[in-house]
Amino acid sequence: xxxxxxxxxxxxxxxxxxxxxxxxxxxxxxxxxxxxxxxxxxxxxxxxxxxxxxxxxxxxxxxxxxxxxxxxxxxxxxxxxxxxxxxxxxxxxxxxxxxxxxxxxxxxxxxxxxxxxxxxxxxxxxxxxxxxxxxxxxxxxxxxxxxxxxxxxxxxxxxxxxxxxxxxxxxxxxxxxxxxxxxxxxxxxxxxxxxxxxxxxxxxxxxxxxxxxxxxxxxxxxxxxxxxxxxxxxxxxxxxxxxxx
Amino acid sequence: xxxxxxxxxxxxxxxxxxxxxxxxxxxxxxxxxxxxxxxxxxxxxxxxxxxxxxxxxxxxxxxxxxxxxxxxxxxxxxxxxxxxxxxxxxxxxxxxxxxxxxxxxxxxxxxxxxxxxxxxxxxxxxxxxxxxxxxxxxxxxxxxxxxxxxxxxxxxxxxxxxxx
Numbered sequence: 001x002x003x004x005x006x007x008x009x010x011x012x013x014x015x016x017x018x019x020x021x022x023x024x025x026x027x028x029x030x031x032x033x034x035x036x037x038x039x040x041x042x043x044x045x046x047x048x049x050x051x052x053x054x055x056x057x058x059x060x061x062x063x064x065x066x067x068x069x070x071x072x073x074x075x076x077x078x079x080x081x082x083x084x085x086x087x088x089x090x091x092x093x094x095x096x097x098x099x100x101x102x103x104x105x106x107x108x109x110x111x112x113x114x115x116x117x118x119x120x121x122x123x124x125x126x127x128x129x130x131x132x133x134x135x136x137x138x139x140x141x142x143x144x145x146x147x148x149x150x151x152x153x154x155x156x157x158x159x160x161x162x163x164x165x166x167x168x169x170x171x172x173x174x175x176x177x178x179x180x181x182x183x184x185x186x187x188x189x190x191x192x193x194x195x196x197x198x199x200x201x202x203x204x205x206x207x208x209x210x211x212x213x214x215x216x217x218x219x220x221x222x223x224x225x226x227x228x229x230x231x232x233x234x235x236x237x238x239x240x241x242x243x244x245x
Numbered sequence: 246x247x248x249x250x251x252x253x254x255x256x257x258x259x260x261x262x263x264x265x266x267x268x269x270x271x272x273x274x275x276x277x278x279x280x281x282x283x284x285x286x287x288x289x290x291x292x293x294x295x296x297x298x299x300x301x302x303x304x305x306x307x308x309x310x311x312x313x314x315x316x317x318x319x320x321x322x323x324x325x326x327x328x329x330x331x332x333x334x335x336x337x338x339x340x341x342x343x344x345x346x347x348x349x350x351x352x353x354x355x356x357x358x359x360x361x362x363x364x365x366x367x368x369x370x371x372x373x374x375x376x377x378x379x380x381x382x383x384x385x386x387x388x389x390x391x392x393x394x395x396x397x398x399x400x401x402x403x404x405x406x407x408x409x
Contacts, residue, residue, distance in 0.1 A: 015397050019371065021378050050404050051372050054269075057353045058373045062265035067278060070264070073285045074256050219350050223274055 364399030
């Protein structure tokens with residue numbers, strides 16, 4: 001049977017296989033059938049890339065802090081709720097989610113959402129982040145760039161700063177690009193807490209181009225955090241003068 | 246833990262995922278947060294209807310989906326048309342790294358918004374939220390075959406809109 005992209009002609013078991021819905025024997029049979037059929041192989045790659053794209057776009061929403069208005073709405077109906085405890089639980093949920101996510105992403109080819117663990121374990125002297133008091137914070141050259149560099153006057157080498165803006169709690173946040181990683185860090189006291197770290201897309205062509213687009217995850221993270229407009233050059237310089245407070 | 250405590254704790258923990266589901270149903274961030282907000286409000290009013298020991302996430306997602314569908318009907322009455330994305334349309338984000346990425350986000354949300362409601366919700370539940378076919382079918386009150394065929398049509402249409 002010849003397969004085409006017309007969904008009506010594709011065996012539903014093909015998609016069930018893609019989604020892990022088949023039992024072991026049926027999955028093995030479908031895997032063999034796909035492997036033997038270049039058209040089905042291509043279709044499988046395209047649909048996997050689509051899944052990666054969707055998660056790459058929407059997962060950062062679930063990783064971002066919940067807006068105060070929504071927290072308040074949930075809190076208003078609670079008879080007794082320990083606000084801080086709820087927030088800590090959410091953090092716990094998020095950090096466990098990140099690990100799972102990193103594994104899932106690596107397994108499915110793509111944008112390497114949150115490469116933090118990888119960088120921490122493999123980066124050696126290049127590591128741009130460190131653990132301080134259980135928090136991921138910017139370190140070494142990245143920390144220096146975040147504290148001193150103006151996006152309007154980028155350094156010739158090393159980390160580059162993208163956008164500077166205030167988040168919904170008023171903290172100054174800056175996006176950055178550092179070698180293979182890009183991310184977002186926000187000022188917390190004297191530190192830059194890393195709120196997201198993403199592996200730069202690998203050069204991939206064909207069916208993967210879509211999945212390998214440049215950091216939709218970072219853009220989504222910024223969109224979920226930003227309050228108002230990003231700072232212009234003057235605002236950025238003024239914020240630096242005030243020590244990013 | 247009482248049922249009420251379980252509800253409050255669970256709701257607090259599920260807020261991030263609820264937001265994600267809202268984003269995948271909505272066409273922009275403002276609509277999404279509005280939807281999440283109203284879902285939480287309705288959930289709190291109806292909290293006695295949730296049975297302790299059953300899945301709170303499915304219960305909340307069902308509420309959100311019902312609100313969304315009700316509003317979709319209202320939107321249809323207003324004959325509000327989704328504007329198609331023009332080629333090379335600028336998203337208006339400035340020099341943030343990955344300005345193309347911001348366009349990707351817009352493109353994906355716009356493409357999702359162009360799916361029929363019944364396909365979008367299945368795509369969101371299964372491909373974004375990670376529900377199994379059977380779980381999604383139970384949540385939506387549909388036969389599993391209906392869910393899987395809507396998923397095929399939805400993901401195929403998305404691929405046509407987003408792929409090369």
